[in-house]
Amino acid sequence: MQMDINQLREIEVYRKTNVLAGESGLSNEVLNVTITDAPDAFPWYRTGDFIVTTGYPFTSNKDWKEGLWDFLNEVVKRGGAGIGIKMGRYIPYLPDRVIKFADQNHFPILELPGEPSWTDIIVPAITEINKQQKYELEMTHKVYKRFQTLLKNGSSLEELAELLENFMDCPVTIYIRAFNLIVNTSGVELSQGKVEEIISGITAAPDHTARTIYTHREDFTVRWNYNASRLVSTVFVWGLNAPLSAWKKAALEQMAIITSVETERLRTIANTYQHFRNDFLDTLLSEHTLKREVILRRAKEVDWEMKDRYKVVILDCPEDNTNEGDLPESQRKLNILGDFTNELRWLLPKTLTGLDSQNHLILLVTEDVDEGTISKNLKLMAERLKIKIIVGGLGRTSELESLNSSYKEALLALKVAETEAQGAPRKDMQLWMSDFARLDVERILFSEDPRSESEKLVKEYLHKVIEYDEKNGGEILTTLKTFINNNANYDATAKVMFVHKNTVRYRINKIRKLTTLDPDKMKDLMLLQLAVTAHDLG
Structure with a gap:
């Protein structure tokens, strides 16, 4: 951890300092300690500088109050950590507006003891800073080396999470959202539902965007991994709420990169698997007649446990809500399908999902789920995924061997929903769902036959x-x-x-x-x- 002003005050020569203003900024990081002895030294001030002075440079050509005010404003603007002043000779006291400004900007002003020389004040601080920076470099090198060794040995995500826990000295949870994969280290028994609850609470805040990298809370720190606007994975460090040192940040970043790579590996496997599911689904929805035993055998091959009766739901997202406009349409739909599948595991757990030959999103919903429940859960899903509009058609319940009938009905209902959605005023989120069972004249008007x-x-x-x-x-x-x-x-x-x-x-x-x-x-x-x-x- 880099030195802050609290740690600076633990050095022998600084123990007699008094905090005159800006006490809330004592955790400001100190990267350098320097002296200013010229009124035009502003261009040399850097972020993290703790500047010591007698105040003489500010009184040489103007009133000391104005000189101090200009100096303070410039140091704060340039990201200084704080200032230390030998009070009395040139700066007799701090004006009220200076104290107020320092407090508002969390900028500490310390009163330095008058006896020590500048060398006695500066050198011990620089020595300690260099010592800590050397430690940071050594630890950062150790982080990279340990992670690299485990990766070369083909270690599991669980072993990598344990390594991160050792570095952070706090329990860790890794969550790959798209694949419902959760890894908890010692002492943590967090369910996916609880993780999703925490995520929803944070991402609902107006200041949270897809560009947010870290979020700090009282009892944890989380590192977000986004792909465009889609949350891919998270790394939680429990009990960590302080600013991260350079080497701890390096450890967390290594874990975030590894998690992203693992996510892409799983996605490649899933996309290949989904390709076979889509082929099977396309055959199932076609006019080809398949015997029940053939259907069940092929379903088992793609790891689907099928029920006796389903109703077909066809969905489309006509607007590009994913900020993935540069992707091919087929890949974009696969990504949306992955998001839908992940959400539906919780909302409608018996539902099977896939894409038809026209790249429509297909849901096979069990007969016990009614149209109201489907619409309600689709709205919840759209809100979580930040999808602006979903258009859908719902067919009636059909036997497993005759799903083509429900599919055709859902296609016709989809056309009705698309017509209703066209030209309608856009809101934050809209679901246009048409149930074939509720159609009458539209069944003939929108039919191809x-x-x-x-x-x-x-x-x-x-x-x-x-x-x-x-x-x-x-x-x-x-x-x-x-x-x-x-x-x-x-x-x-x-x-x-x-x-x-x-x-x-x-x-x-x-x-x-x-x-x-x-x-x-x-x-x-x-x-x-x-x-x-x-x-x-x-």
Whole structure:
């Protein structure tokens, strides 16, 4: 650790000094001790200088108060550590504004004893500074050598963390966020959830940016590793809250570099693995029919534990929120996928993730998770990842062998969401999510094959009606057509069909139960009309 003014005052000749002002700056680092004996010596002042003086140079051609004020301002501006004055002969006392200025700027002003010579004051301090600087150099060399030796021997991240703990004399936690990898040294049992909680508390502060390197708190120091705006990893040193010496900073920087290299190694492996997962996912979502045993075998090959039924979610981030505009689109999407996968491990732990052939982000969500839960967790994820806008489409639950159906529905829903998002005023964070199950007319308007989608509507909404009529010799479908043709008027429908109005009401109520649509609502009636028209044409 470099000498500070507190340590300077432990040297024999400085023990009789009095602190006249700026006591809060006694921890200022002292890099040099020098004397000023000329009024124009300002250009030679350097950062970390502790300057000793009688004050004579400031009184030779101006009032001593003005001379002292100018001197003090210049030293503070140039990053000086503090000043020591032999009071009495030229500087009788410190004016109030000088004391106030020194206190505000944490700049110590010491009263030096009058008896010792300048040599007796300066030489012991310079000797101690040189001694400490030599120690810093030796320790820095030792840090590099020890880390280099362990790396050559192929030591693990755990062994490297223990080495850092030895140098820092404090417990250490290394966290590689993208891969949920956490390494704690002795005495620390910190979970990933707790680390994420600490990170969220710090990164939410307005003064924290992707350029922040160190954060000091009462009970720890953390070194951040960012890649563009994405937090990659952190190194926590617990119990360390003082400024770092040069060699301790070197040790922490070595660990940060090693962590970054390890992160890239893991990313390369993960990207290769994800490539196989994406290929499997693409096949799973295609129109090719795979037997369940084949699907489960291939899922095991890519380390996926698959459930019986899923709903497909397709996501896109249309704006570049990652500050990675110089990366190829495929790599940018892989990076986003990695972030999403990491977050979803906590938010929706059973969800499987990948990219389709169009580089859309695909989520396979288990059937027990509803649309509200999906949207809620996507918003939380976007806030944590600082993503401005997410557009998504949600398909209905499908069997494992027929996920292509849910995928097609999610694609159509995505188009609806994209249309809704276009031209909408931008806010801090927006999620445009469209659920296929809630669509009606849009299913035909946004479909690439309107006829096929119309046939699905017939099957979905009229199948039970037709089946009921055939089984009971009823006229439910005929009543629906007549009701539509008479602008949903009960009296007119009853008149045309030669039945009582209550009979019409009974049949319309039966349609509600069989189709889950309400003919009294304009939107549902329009959907039923489309289904009836498609049925008549087909």
